[in-house]
Amino acid sequence: MYGKFQKYLQDELKAIEEAGLYKHERNICSPQGAEITLEDGSKALNFCANNYLGLSDNPRLIAAAKKAMDERGYGMSSVRFICGAQDIHRQLEKAIAKYFHTDDTILYAACFDANGGVFEPLLTAEDAIISDALNHASIIDGVRLCKAVRYRYANADMADLERCLQEAQAQRFRIIVTDGVFSMDGNVAPMDKICELAEKYDALVMVDESHSAGVVGPTGHGVAEEFGLYGRIDIHTGTLGKSFGGAVGGFTTGRQEIIDMLRQRSRPYLFSNSLPPMICGACIELFKMLEESNALHDKQQENVKYFREKMLAAGFDCKPTQSAILAVMLYDAPLSQKFAARMAEEGIFVTGFYYPVVPKGQARIRVQISAAHEKQHLDKAIAAFIKVGKELGVLK
Ligand SMILES: *Cc1c(COP(=O)(O)O)cnc(C)c1O
Numbered sequence: 001m002y003g004k005f006q007k008y009l010q011d012e013l014k015a016i017e018e019a020g021l022y023k024h025e026r027n028i029c030s031p032q033g034a035e036i037t038l039e040d041g042s043k044a045l046n047f048c049a050n051n052y053l054g055l056s057d058n059p060r061l062i063a064a065a066k067k068a069m070d071e072r073g074y075g076m077s078s079v080r081f082i083c084g085a086q087d088i089h090r091q092l093e094k095a096i097a098k099y100f101h102t103d104d105t106i107l108y109a110a111c112f113d114a115n116g117g118v119f120e121p122l123l124t125a126e127d128a129i130i131s132d133a134l135n136h137a138s139i140i141d142g143v144r145l146c147k148a149v150r151y152r153y154a155n156a157d158m159a160d161l162e163r164c165l166q167e168a169q170a171q172r173f174r175i176i177v178t179d180g181v182f183s184m185d186g187n188v189a190p191m192d193k194i195c196e197l198a199e200k201y202d203a204l205v206m207v208d209e210s211h212s213a214g215v216v217g218p219t220g221h222g223v224a225e226e227f228g229l230y231g232r233i234d235i236h237t238g239t240l241g242k243s244f245g246g247a248v249g250g251f252t253t254g255r256q257e258i259i260d261m262l263r264q265r266s267r268p269y270l271f272s273n274s275l276p277p278m279i280c281g282a283c284i285e286l287f288k289m290l291e292e293s294n295a296l297h298d299k300q301q302e303n304v305k306y307f308r309e310k311m312l313a314a315g316f317d318c319k320p321t322q323s324a325i326l327a328v329m330l331y332d333a334p335l336s337q338k339f340a341a342r343m344a345e346e347g348i349f350v351t352g353f354y355y356p357v358v359p360k361g362q363a364r365i366r367v368q369i370s371a372a373h374e375k376q377h378l379d380k381a382i383a384a385f386i387k388v389g390k391e392l393g394v395l396k
Pocket residue numbers: 109110111112113115136138179183208210211238239240241248249250
């Protein structure tokens with residue numbers, strides 16, 4: 001049997017390669033950080049990690065992870081409803097709830113699981129999910145696992161959302177679902193307007209804070225802080241794999257009964273392993289650190305501002321951003337790939353995106369700016385952008 005299937009896969013893989021869509025991966029041989037080392041010993045500056053607060057190699061987190069591992073062991077070998085978890089799992093859940101000003105939190109192995117397991121336990125075919133067209137793949141998959149009626153509105157388009165809300169009056173309950181920050185443009189969802197419409201049309205509100213947590217808001221606490229919406233967002237999901245240390249893990253945090261119901265019925269929680277103790281130990285320490293000081297958040301924000309201003313001054317066409325994500329527009333798909341490849345040769349890792357990841361004719365380079373970047377890193381990246389930009393005719 002495998003022979004025929006193998007041929008089929010080989011043909012498909014070849015088609016992916018020929019379409020220029022094959023995803024090649026590089027191997028990093030150092031901790032994640034502003035500067036990374038590759039297999040051949042060469043070094044590069046990393047501008048495509050989600051390491052927004054620069055905590056992936058933070059000594060305090062590493063020490064806390066080691067301590068938790070020494071005291072609590074390596075793994076849990078269990079799901080929580082069968083054999084329980086450790087007190088530190090509960091402590092971390094409480095710390096996340098405190099950070100987002102919510103009632104309670106439930107941990108998952110990843111945010112992909114949090115989004116995969118949030119809709120089906122809460123909503124039925126009688127209900128409606130109203131989802132932004134640019135929401136993350138894990139939200140789309142989570143919606144697919146639920147029988148609720150689906151509505152989709154154009155990215156951050158409040159008139160289109162209102163249309164969906166009007167149509168969804170036919171259903172029993174309605175929930176509006178959005179990413180906090182959209183990962184291709186770096187724009188923040190208009191949560192104030194979303195919450196107003198939710199009130200007007202009697203809908204719940206859910207936001208995925210994966211790219212917004214640690215970055216958006218005066219002290220980085222996410223979209224509720226940014227828009228002064230504490231108590232008005234029913235569900236936040238998020239990841240421990242971006243700003244929050246960058247290891248692994250996800251969570252849903254929000255209203256008490258919602259979290260209680262997820263603990264009873266959410267399948268990725270019920271039928272999957274608990275987070276390892278070292279993640280809990282490190283992340284408890286992380287939330288302590290974020291409470292002590294906003295310095296990392298502030299540095300990250302200054303870095304984005306600095307980088308964007310210098311790029312605009314150099315003549316690049318950058319989208320406005322309210323996050324750590326900066327889209328440098330090139331419009332042309334092959335150019336975006338060539339540009340990213342030339343940047344890599346210059347020792348700067350950035351990502352070129354084109355259709356279907358972004359709309360046709362909207363190809364771009366995405367830059368992700370971290371608190372780990374020092375001025376010298378930013379200047380080096382900007383100089384490389386200018387050099388490659390001139391070489392490829394993007395800059396005059
Ligand atoms: C990264 C991301 C996820 C996935 O998070 P993991 O914890 O890595 O599974 C989910 N949603 C959004 C919006 C993301 O950006």
